Amino acid sequence: MAFQVLMPRKTLIGKDALKLAGKDIKELGSKALIVSGRIVERNGIVDWLKQVLETEKIDYTVFTDIVGEPDDIMVGNAKEVYDSENCDMVIGIGGGSPQDSAKAVSALSGYVPIVLIPTTAGSGSEATKFYCVTETSTNTKKLITDERIIPSLAIIDPSLSVTAPKSVTAATGMDALTHAVEAYTSRKATPYTDSHALSAIKKIFEYLPRAYESGDDIEARTQMAYAAYEAGVCINNASVTLVHGMSRPIGALFHVPHGISNAMLIDKCLSFAKEGCMERFADIGRILGAQGNDKECTDSFFIYLKDLIKTIEIPTLSEYGLDRECYFNNIGKMTEDALASGSPANTIREITGKDIENLYRQLWEIS
Ligand SMILES: [Zn+2]
The missing domain is CATH 3.40.50.1970 (Rossmann fold)
Known part of the structure; x- marks a missing residue:
């Protein structure tokens, strides 16, 4: 190839x-x-x-x-x-x-x-x-x-x-994580992006909680800066997938910062996407220390992911202050815009407009 x-x-x-x-x-x-x-x-x-x-x-x-x-x-x-x-x-x-x-x-x-x-x-x-x-x-x-x-x-x-406030550190760090995981589970992934993606994911799980906890932890800031760059190189060559596709419309309509809307979506979207490429999610679980078969390692990855989201205090849609009615009224437009961006089509699992609409609905239910 x-x-x-x-x-x-x-x-x-x-x-x-x-x-x-x-x-x-x-x-x-x-x-x-x-x-x-x-x-x-x-x-x-x-x-x-x-x-x-x-x-x-x-x-x-x-x-x-x-x-x-x-x-x-x-x-x-x-x-x-x-x-x-x-x-x-x-x-x-x-x-x-x-x-x-x-x-x-x-x-x-x-x-x-x-x-x-x-x-x-x-x-x-x-x-x-x-x-x-x-x-x-x-x-x-x-x-x-x-x-x-x-x-x-x-x-x-x-x-x-070093001066970035906690909420910005959390949002941007989750953006970098989303880039790396999406690149690793993209149809466009290459051997080059794979090694950088795994390296970035490992660093982010280790150092994002530290950078969040103490902003002047220069070692954590340094590792996060490398990871964000690596993850950037990954999407430059392997593209983003479903999370970013669905995140942009939330950002445009409700002015939720990009990293926060990714973080709100990442668990739901990747849980949907994993059915297409369990072995890839298992790889990610393994580099984070999980053991067992592909299913067990994938499950572990999602547990680690939920823990991270909790540690760095990512809000839900309603906690962020979105109006429920306004959100539901816009699901049609958000679905159209998400599909039109082309990003969801890079996801290995086949995705329809109906799937995206359902994910937007479910996202409110967990919030
Ligand atoms: Zn992004």
Whole structure:
């Protein structure tokens, strides 16, 4: 079997990666649009980047109006600043949202060089050809796949994630776990993604509870940063499946953060998906320490998964504050949007619209 491996052109990983990245950034352009969010700016992280650029005499302008997950209006505003300031590269620094926005600005500007610097261990956006932008006119979160927006440079510095609050650590860590498990149980899985997926899953089960418990545990933050990157490389080459397909519509309609909606769905969706590939779920159970036949190891995986969700206090739909009636009224639209994204079709078990509709209904019942 032949398969492809797509990754950023260069990745700098580890302590002080940002401090050491100046020369590599300078090779990519002379004036950067920094795309970020207000919290990252307030935490002083944008200032660290500015210092690196100033040391190398790289000109820049800052856009920090990415509030929540990107929509076409925010991206349009960032693109206007890019044009009016005559930039020639774009740097996304923050969680998945500023990074996805940077990708969108690059695409709108004829694919200028992109530098991505994650400050959370989760989205894996720094490693992928994907970005999501919500279309405000239809309230639909669009997944765009475009190999031309894989970054020229990814900078993964675990010290940037130390200030992430507990809820963000939980949500983004579960996003990374969802990427790794979905890639391992995807129709598009390859031997390359398999080894990275298992490695990421093992790290996340071990270190996410630690990073959640004490945010300044730098060893846990470092392992989570590696895991999120590995999981990003996995989905870049093996895609996501049912969980992400069903998660995006919940995010678009009810503004539930991406990692939280994945975490709400993961147990239900994977319990459905496992019938198609029990041996794959058993592999995951085994690397987490389970023993026995495929069924026993799969069952153990789901027990470990439920424990993790409980430990890091993932809310249910109703705990998060969704309105039951509004949720049920939108199940038709969510099902259509989930199917249209193409992600559910990557699941090894065959899935129909009716199955997705039922899963959305059952998801409320457990909540
Ligand atoms: Zn995701």
